[in-house]
Amino acid sequence: MSASGRNLTAVGTPYDRRAATGAIIVLAAMALMVTYVETMVLPAFKAFILFFDNAPTTTVVWIVSAYLLVGTVATPVFGKLGDKYGKKRMLIFVMTLYAVAVSVAGFTPNIGSALGVSTANQIYLLIGARAFQGLGMGMFPLAFAMLPEVYPAARVGQAQGIIGGMFATGAALGLVGGGYIAYTFGWQLTYHTVTPIAIVVVVLAYILLRESPHLSPKPIDIPGISSLGLALAMVMFGLTEGVYWGWTSFSAVTLAGIPFGVPDFFLLALFATVFFLYWEPRAPTPVVSFKALKARNIWISNVNGAIVGLGMFLIFVALTILVEDPFPPGFGYDEFQMGLVALPSALGMLIFAPLWGRWVARRGPKPVMITGFAVMGFGGLALALFHATIVELILFAIPALVGNVAVLIAMSNIIVLSVSPKELGIQTGMNQTFRNLGSAVGPVLAAVVTASYLTSVVVAITPLRPITASVPAITGFVVLFAIVAGVALVGLLLSLGLRNYRFHADGSRLEAPNSTGGPSTPTAGESAPGLSVDQVS
Secondary structure (H helix, E strand, C coil): CCHHHHHECCCCCECCHHHHHHHHHHHHHHHHHHHHHHHHHCCCHHHHHHHCCCCCHHHHCHHHHHHHHHHHHHHHHHHHHHHHHCHHHHHHHHHHHHHHHHHHHCCHHHHHHHHCCCCCCHHHHHHHHHHHHHHHHHHHHHHHHHHHHHCCHHHHHHHHHHHHHHHHHHHHHHHHHHHHHHHHHCHHHHHHCCHHHHHHHHHHHHHHCCCCCCCCCCCCCHHHHHHHHHHHHHHHHHHHHHHHHCCCCCCCEEECCEEECHHHHHHHHHHHHHHHHHHHHHCCCCCCCCCHHHCHHHHHHHHHHHHHHHHHHHHHHHHHHHHHCCCCCCCCCCHHHHHHHHHHHHHHHHHHHHHHHHHHHHHCHHHHHHHHHHHHHHHHHHHHHCCCCHHHHHHHHHHHHHHHHHHHHHHHHHHHHHCCHHHHHHHHHHHHHHHHHHHHHHHHHHHHHHHHCEEEEEEEECCCCEEEEEEECHHHHHHHHHHHHHHHHHHHHHHCCCCCEECCCCCCECCCECCCCCECCCCCCCCCCCCCEEECC
16 A cells, blocks of 8 residues: 555544544444344343243334444434534444444333233334434444544455454343343343443443544435335334234224225325325435435345345244244244254354455455355345254355445445545435334335244144144245245346445545445545545456
8 A cells, every 4th residue: 555545544534543543443332232132132032032921022122123223314314414423422422322222222111010000011112222222323324434534445344344243242142141141040131231332332432433524514304204204104004013903904903093004004004004105306415315225226226225124134033933933834943942053154154254254355345246146145045945844944144144245335336436535424324214213114125024924833732632823834934935045146146337436555545436426536625535445347
């Protein structure tokens, strides 16, 4: 790397080694903590079902989906607030909200008991706490947008690979450690163990991070964010209740004397979507910039973000239900054993994340994204064909999730390479919004599909007759794994259309398109971008 490349960050500001080291420590710790919290929930599905008086799976998955749904709305809000008021300031604020929410989540049964809420209904208090915790998802666009502000252009991909590795490490700790704690001591303690860590991360962020050099005072698109959140929520409610209320009934329940059914959810979603599509092109600062989506790299990356989020949670939730279900085709494993089943995949993500990052630095993000989708699709297809033994599930889940992390790392780099420095927070926030859309739908879709394909099994034999129960049939899991393979194929085909850019060693940036599709030329008073790119295909 030349002297100019070593002395400038990717956005053209002076490189400070201490600031870069502090940022990677804080962001890696944040990734480790958040991923631990979110993955420890997955093997605890059985514990949630039993604790809350045999709550249905379609309700339990909302412990995950409520977090992701609120995160979908919160992500673009905090991305723009970071651009306006400073990424460090907003990151510390969001981290504090997350720490409070994590602390409250573990005490929701105690709060429910004090308020006289039945055990069965206390799950809704937990879902509410998890929804509040979803505000913490605003950390991710802020964190990834900070990396180009402290690292030289040629090292941004490697830094993202390190954070990707921490995501994988957190997943391993959450699946195994969280699963063991949930099985041995109860799911509440899994949250209690995170509280002191969350406080330490907030303190580290205050001490080690430096404020963003680029600010962009633009207002928040409240109508767009609200209509997007309403549309997504209504679709998810409709999917959740369709199996139980009936997909075509307009009078399944009565709300304040008014008949209501699943089609009403979808009609409300349609109304919100129409308003969103009408408003966004006219909004001064849209949450989803249709102008930005005209740029090939931006719209492909955002669609692929939804695909990779959907695929990841379909895999996680499907494997959890299949492995923990006590009746065939389930394997009847407990929470800790489920964590061990998922551990090889998490370790694979940990090992490959920095390797994917280095490949991005050498060859650009396009070949990494294509390869990631190919590997992910192979894993999904293999799981659809081979799932009779626990060894097959362990073996083929590895490529499904290793490919997933490759796409995530490549996608972050494409956004960094394709927009101007002042738009980093906005565009990474928009990309995270698309990822959240897919991630939020994934758990609900997995629960709905498994609830739609049922089989009867004998659970007990009495002198009069055998007692049977309806449990998820293997067909539902095959469908879910096939969906993963299918969406991975779509992502691969879309990725073939990407413009590939890579970093030059000297830190210069040549004709990298901005969000409107033109060259990213600095505006008056803005330092020249230091992103070093070269179009290689």
